Amino acid sequence: MKSNLLIALFVSVVLAGCQTTGVMLRDTPLNISETRKVIVSVVGEVRDVSENGRELFSKYYDRKGNPIQSMDMAKERYYSHLIVLGDRRPYDISVDVIIEARDSDGTWELVDHDDHKSAVLADKLKKALNQSRDSRNVIDDFRSF
Numbered sequence: 001m002k003s004n005l006l007i008a009l010f011v012s013v014v015l016a017g018c019q020t021t022g023v024m025l026r027d028t029p030l031n032i033s034e035t036r037k038v039i040v041s042v043v044g045e046v047r048d049v050s051e052n053g054r055e056l057f058s059k060y061y062d063r064k065g066n067p068i069q070s071m072d073m074a075k076e077r078y079y080s081h082l083i084v085l086g087d088r089r090p091y092d093i094s095v096d097v098i099i100e101a102r103d104s105d106g107t108w109e110l111v112d113h114d115d116h117k118s119a120v121l122a123d124k125l126k127k128a129l130n131q132s133r134d135s136r137n138v139i140d141d142f143r144s145f
Contacts, residue, residue, distance in 0.1 A: 021113035022096030023122035028129050035084055038128045043080050054084040076101045095122040
């Protein structure tokens with residue numbers, strides 16, 4: 001009886017474990033500062049950056065990808081959340097597009113994650129990372145002292 005309870009608990013924990021949203025880019029070759037530059041070149045000017053510089057939030061945009069001019073009139077907004085993961089190269093990059101909607105009180109609340117837009121953004125980012133890798137100067141990447 002006790003073992004059945006433990007097995008049921010284990011299975012429920014495994015099945016209800018972390019569910020990630022968005023897209024993960026694996027094994028990106030650039031260092032952190034170059035990766036941030038490429039991310040900014042793809043998503044545009046960022047709204048917020050974490051203290052360690054590995055978590056970036058894009059500015060708000062509408063369903064079509066256009067910047068929102070007046071937040072007072074908007075009922076729905078999108079933004080991209082990108083996280084550079086790992087303690088050394090090659091890094092992984094988590095790309096997630098988040099949808100927020102205005103509720104009856106006028107506050108913004110999380111509604112959904114757009115996996116399709118995340119995949120499109122991740123594809124653009126992957127292409128830009130590969131182009132950046134091909135065009136960089138190898139000698140500048142070494143630090144002799």
